[in-house]
Amino acid sequence: MQHKAKSIRPFIGAKNFEMSRQFYRDLGFEESAVSNDMSFFKTDGLGFYLQDAYVKDWIDNTMLFLEVDDVERHWNELKALNLPTKYENVRLTPIRTEHWGKEYFLHDPSGILWHFGEFRK
Secondary structure, three states: OOOOOOOOOOEEEOOOHHHHHHHHHHOOOEEEEEEOOEEEEEEOOEEEEEEOOOOHHHHHOOEEEEEOOOHHHHHHHHHHOOHHHHOOOOEEEEEEEEOOEEEEEEEOOOOOEEEEEEEOO
16 A cells, blocks of 8 residues: 655644643744644644643643754754743653664643654664
8 A cells, every 4th residue: 555645744732722832833833823723833844733622641642753853953952942941841851862863852831742853874
């Protein structure tokens, strides 16, 4: 089976939709409003939908992995944004090295866990 896929766009929720919208704009994503309770956020042709919907079990079990070209540079740029001081519940976990590459973690204001990683070449 050939998918010939062009993108994959997960749907994630937000405990506080307006705060999460601002958080993702601060994180460098470009927002396009879809409706009053949903926005599409994109960067470099990749994106996700943010919904004004909060189901604790769903949010607590949502993880997204964004592959970046240079995890060290990305980490330093993200740290400079000081998002944990601007947004309640935002947490950063430093870079760690794994057998497959390097990654670090960011929890958004709702609790969504982002993995930012770079695979070994």
